[in-house]
Amino acid sequence: MCASACYEIGCALGDAPTRGTLALMLAGLLWYVGFIVVASILVSFGAVDSTRRPGYRRRDGKQEGTLMWPSLVMTAVVAASFAASHYSLT
Known part of the structure; x- marks a missing residue:
């Protein structure tokens, strides 16, 4: 989405x-x-977090997905800002 938004804005700059x-x-x-x-x-x-290391696991044995939430939030923010820039800037 970001590359598409950059291309769309770049084409509309002129x-x-x-x-x-x-x-x-x-x-x-x-x-x-x-x-x-x-x-x-x-x-x-x-990629680094996905490797098997016992130090980053919880006590119940499950691996923590700490990077999943920032990724989801970032995807939602980019999707909303892409829609806003598509309809307002171009």
């Missing part, structure tokens, strides 16, 4: 009617690039 809209588009572009960077870091941590 058609910005005002400087304020252009600034808002550039801020949106930076917003999505930031999410791409954070998501790649989150994926790296998820």
Whole structure:
């Protein structure tokens, strides 16, 4: 979603009617690039967290899914902001 939003905003940059809209588009572009960077870091941590290490397990033997909730929240935020930028910036 972030790459699609970056492409969509990038294509619409030349058609910005005002400087304020252009600034808002550039801020949106930076917003999505930031999410791409954070998501790649989150994926790296998820790959490390998925290895079997007894130190990161709970007492009942189940592995903690601590990275699942930030991932779900981030997906929801990106989906909502993509819909908002699609209908308002382009």
